[in-house]
Amino acid sequence: MNENATRIASTSDETPASTVDAGRRGFIGTAAGLSAAALVAPGVFLHSVAAAPRSEPVTDSVRWGLLIDTAKCADGCSACVDACDRENGLDLQEPHGSESKWEHQKSVWIRKVKLQDNQTGRITNLPMMCQHCEHPPCVDVCPTGASFKRADGIVMVDRHLCIGCRYCMMACPYKARSFIHQNTSGQLTAVPRGKGCVESCNLCVHRRDHGEESTACVDACAQEGHGAIVFGDLKDPDSAISQRLREIPSRQIREDLVLNTGVRYAGV
């Protein structure tokens, strides 16, 4: 029935699809406190994409986050969105149903939003994605514990545990999550996806676990010459993101909810 969840087609040439990153598997189990669940669907383990996978468990000595300087975010640019789609295989989604329906049903991990201040008329552009809340409502409400927060602050969905109830989508104040409405094909080995599960931005967790420095959206934004997004460790006072946060005023979206998000915005 759900052959797609277990059929992980490899489109990444370097790595044989059968290499299972044991350290990472162990980690997902412990981080979610649900190691037993790892036995549920042994076919769906994540695969490594590059050399040097992380061998130590994730600790809370770091907290990953993003700072988005909306002043630098260009109108009409979609480099971050396109890069995210490529990085996570979302560009491989095939349209289902009518075009308008597909617009509302396809998975989106990051989107550009254009706002106008009702009082002043000032226009702001910004990318929105999962805000990696410190107190994530999606994790609170998930009945099975499939939504979980890693020790390093990344909020993600355990694909073995998600039953597709979509309660997390009801609870997320940022509308950050997507439900996979259709059969998936041609996925990336690093980013398994499966019909009937929920997914969202995971701060390129596969890059994190292979010691890479940044995220796909950050790289793309920099490449375009905008440099509107900074990625880094919020706990390290010397990291670029912490330094920048000290320099410029920033805020969280829906600050009133006191979720202490890992994604911060300047100029909204």
Add this chain to the structure above:
Amino acid sequence: MKRVVYREWRIPPERYWSLLGFLAALIGIAALSFGYMEHEGHWVSGMNNSVVWGMPHVFAVFLIIAASGALNIASIGTVFRKPIYKPLGRLSGLLAVAMLMGGLLVLVMDLGRPERLIVAMTNYNFSSIFAWNIFLYTGFMAIVIAYLWSMADRQGGPFNYPIGILALVWRLALTTGTGSIFGFLVARQAYDAAILGPMFVSLSFAYGLAVFMLVLMFGFEEEGRPIGPRMMRRLRNLLALFIGIALYFTLIYHLTNLYMAKNDGLEHWLLLSGGIYTFLFWVGWILVGSLVPMWILYHPVLSRKREWIIGACALVIVGGFSALYVIIIGSQAFPMALFPGHTILESGFADGVNGAAAPYWPTIPEILLGVGGVAVALLITAVGVRVLQFMPESLADDVVAPDEETLDAAPFAKPV
């Protein structure tokens, strides 16, 4: 007053089997719909990333809260010691279990990964109200089955009262829990309100009783068992009262929202410009589902006519579906307040551009799946009353207990 005799439902086999056949066909169609949505994925449904819970949830939540409401009759008999309701206790318990089963089935069949139900039953996140509800539902079934035993078995007699109290408390918790699934979602404006818990309780009273009365009247009529005017008057007054309570909570819910300035936009949209949701609110929920049935039930002439009472019950159910459609789907369609004080001009993810509501139209498979849940509930009830003694032989005035209060009695004993 005579002793109440319970008897199996003995309508002619042809009628019985055609009824079962009809219900089984509905269930079969629902199973096909489920298979279709499950095989193709949810893209064939009207649900999307903005409106994530659709028509199946309207049916499921209706059945679940009506289940708890249906148990009221038993509670009034045992816990509040109204002897006139005692003969109805067994049917009330059966209907409660049956509707809960139907509702839960719909809920489960709509999961993105229904085959992982075992995961949901072995991994609990105790900060999730949803996970708590799984216990509330299974506990409810166990308690109601024990309750039925205590009503039907001689040895159960002494336990009837304590189990009755437990069942009452449990059902209140269950409906509050169901309401709280919505009531504690800070993200959505319409939901961020603790009053949804008690409001769901008040709605459940009316819906459960309306379904109960329809089943009772249908079952009795088919077999020619009598329901006396005294019993009818009691049930009808009770239904009118419950509708009134539900209306009161609805009013308070909207007044509280209107009082909070941040929800003005939501209320304005819902009450005035929300299109189908506004229509369903005013016409479905308030007019057809509340005011018209109340008018019928209090009307001096119409309220004595069986057809009109049936009509009133049916309208309450129609109103119930409208109400839940507005509560569940309308609240999701209204765009989330991501950036207060701003208008979203463009968005790559349908964030309510220029305040637009998210689209949702139920598709046929979703509706058929929901209807299947109703059919499951009715099938369980039909089989139950046929094989076991759930229904009293007669509810005629000379059989049911007299009203315990008489109007001319002094409210207090006079001092000597």
